Amino acid sequence: MSAKTLLNSLLRYKASVDDELLDALSALGEEARSDAFHSALRVLNHAHLVDRIFAANLQRLGHSYTASWSSQAPSLVQLASDIRDTDRWYVDYTARMTPDEMEEVVDFTFTDGGAGRMSREEMLAHVVTHAGYHRGEVGRLLPDIESTAMRDVFAGYLHRADPARRQ
Known part of the structure; x- marks a missing residue:
């Protein structure tokens, strides 16, 4: 399996579980x-801001x-819409990337002004793992949604998306 295929699958997974979590919160x-x-x-807003920051970095x-945290979060309705839009962007972005683009190293600036340098593959992996960490944090904050988390x-x-894998 190529890095492109894996990352696209991971980002489809992220979109799916983000959607489930947002529905549970709603x-x-x-x-x-x-x-x-x-x-x-x-x-969740923090995770979303990081997603948006890295989307900009990926596109140079x-x-x-100026920060990846905000003292105020938008309403759940607005945040859910924004997260779903960004998740679709990542799935579409990775679907059309070439292997060379995946491996390309990109220089960027962190919100604290420090220099950063990562391959697009590394940035995409960061987006997936960072979001997963924070979805888990939300599950701990709100035990009522534990079954979703x-x-x-x-x-x-993978087995929900492709039930034939269970046969």
Whole structure:
């Protein structure tokens, strides 16, 4: 399997489990929207900001982000829409990349002003692993969604996406 195929599959997985998590959060009633819920939104917003920062870096575009954290998160409705749009961008981006583009090293600047240098493959792997870490953090903040968080494994996604793998 090529790095392109693997990374595209991992990003489709990320989009799928992000979608499940966002649906689970949306299903929580207003009474469940506690301080922990708002902390979870901040965590998801952080992961999303990092996704956007790296999308700009992958394209060698500037961005206006000066930090990867914000004291305020957008509403769940807005954040869910933004995350889903960004996830689609990553899936489409990796689907059309060439192997040479995957291996290309890109110089960029971190939000703290420090220099960075990573291959596109490394940046994409960072996006996948970083988001997974923070989805797990949200699962710990909101135990009511634990059953959804427990489905956040790549092997499970592969078998849900392609049931023939179970035969």
